[in-house]
Amino acid sequence: MFAARQSFNLLQKRAFSASASQASKVAVLGAAGGIGQPLSLLLKLNPRVSELALYDIRGGPGVAADLSHINTNSTVTGYNPDAAGLSDCLKDSEIILIPAGVPRKPGMTRDDLFNTNASIVRDLAKAAADAAPKAHVLVIANPVNSTVPIVAEVYKSKGVYDPKRLFGVTTLDVVRASRFISQVQKTDPAGEKVTVVGGHSGVTIVPLLSQSNHPSISGETRDALVNRIQFGGDEVVKAKDGAGSATLSMAMAGARFAESLLRAAQGEKGVTEPTFVESPLYKDQGVDFFASQVELGPNGAEKIHPIGKVSEYEQGLIDKCLGELKKNIQKGVDFVKSNP
C-alpha cells in the first residue's frame, strides 16, 4: 500500500514537472467505454500528455468532467457527435487511440465482431484522416487483424496513408505472456520478456517461448502455456459472462503503448514495442500486416525487427498463423473496397 502510494506520488510529481515543450495532445475515441474510461484515467496520470480529448457517441463530456478534477497538469475535454465534435476532438492530436466498438460475448470469436466494428472503425478513420492526418493511430477495436487494414485503406483512399503511423495494439498479448510464464516459472513477471508475433486472435497469436528467459520449456507445459497466451482473451470473456471482455488489463496495455510512442517522439532512443503494422516480413507470402517487435521514433515505426531464430514447433505456429491472418487482412481490405 505504502509502495503504491509512493509511486503514485512520484507519478504526480513528474506530472507537475512535465515541460510545456513536450506538449502532446492525445485523443481517445470510444472514451466512455469499458476500455476507454480506465485508459483515459491512465493517460490523465501520464505527465507526457498535455491535452486529453475524449470522444464517444455518448458520455464523453461526463468522463472528461470527472477526470478533469484530477490534479495533474493536462487539460481534459469531452466531445459528443454533435456539430464538429469529432473533428474538434481529433484536430492537432499526436496520438489517436481507438477502443470504440463492441466487445465479445461468450461463444463469439473476434471475427464475429467484424460486422459491427468494421463500419465504426472505417468512419472514425475517415474523420481522423481528414482532421489529423499526421497523428499516430492506435487501433484497439477488434478484430484488430481486419480493423488495421480498414484504417490503412481509408487513409490510402484519402491520399494520406503513412504505414509508419498506423498500429494495431497487440501489447496485451505480451503483457499476458509475461504474466502467464511467470506463474508457471514462479518468477517476477517484470523480468519476463516474451516475444509474441503474428496477429491478435487465436492461432494468429504466436508466442516465441524459445526466445524467452525459459527456452527449455517443452512438452505439455509449453503447449498449455502457448494455448493460454493465444486464448487469454477468452478467459476474461468467459469470466465476465456476457458483460464484455478485457478492459482493465487492456487499458494498461494501451496506456503503455501510448507512453512508449510519446517517449520515442520526445527523443528517447531504442524504444521498442510489439505491434501489428504493415510489415515486409511475410509480404512475399501475401501477408501485408504482421505483429513483431518494432522500434519507435518521432515518426512512428522506425524499424521492424525480424522474427529471429524460431524452433520447428514455432515455425509450425507461424505457418498456421499466416493462413488465417491473410484471410483476416483481405476481409478488411475488401470491406472498404465494397463499402467506401
Ligand SMILES: NC(=O)C1=CN([C@@H]2O[C@H](COP(=O)(O)OP(=O)(O)OC[C@H]3O[C@@H](n4cnc5c(N)ncnc54)[C@H](O)[C@@H]3O)[C@@H](O)[C@H]2O)C=CC1
Ligand atoms: N486490441 C486488444 O488487445 C483488445 C481489444 N478489445 C476491443 O476493444 C473494443 C472496445 O471494448 P470495450 O471498451 O470493452 O467495449 P465497450 O462497449 O465497453 O465500449 C465501447 C465504447 O465505444 C463507443 N462507441 C461505439 N460506437 C462508437 C463510435 N462510432 N464512435 C465513438 N465511440 C463509439 C460506445 O459508446 C462505448 O462507450 C472491442 O472491440 C474489443 O473487442 C478489447 C480488449 C483487448
Ligand SMILES: O=C([O-])CC(=O)C(=O)O
Ligand atoms: O478477447 C477479446 O475479445 C478482447 C481481446 O482482444 C483480448 O482480451 O485480447
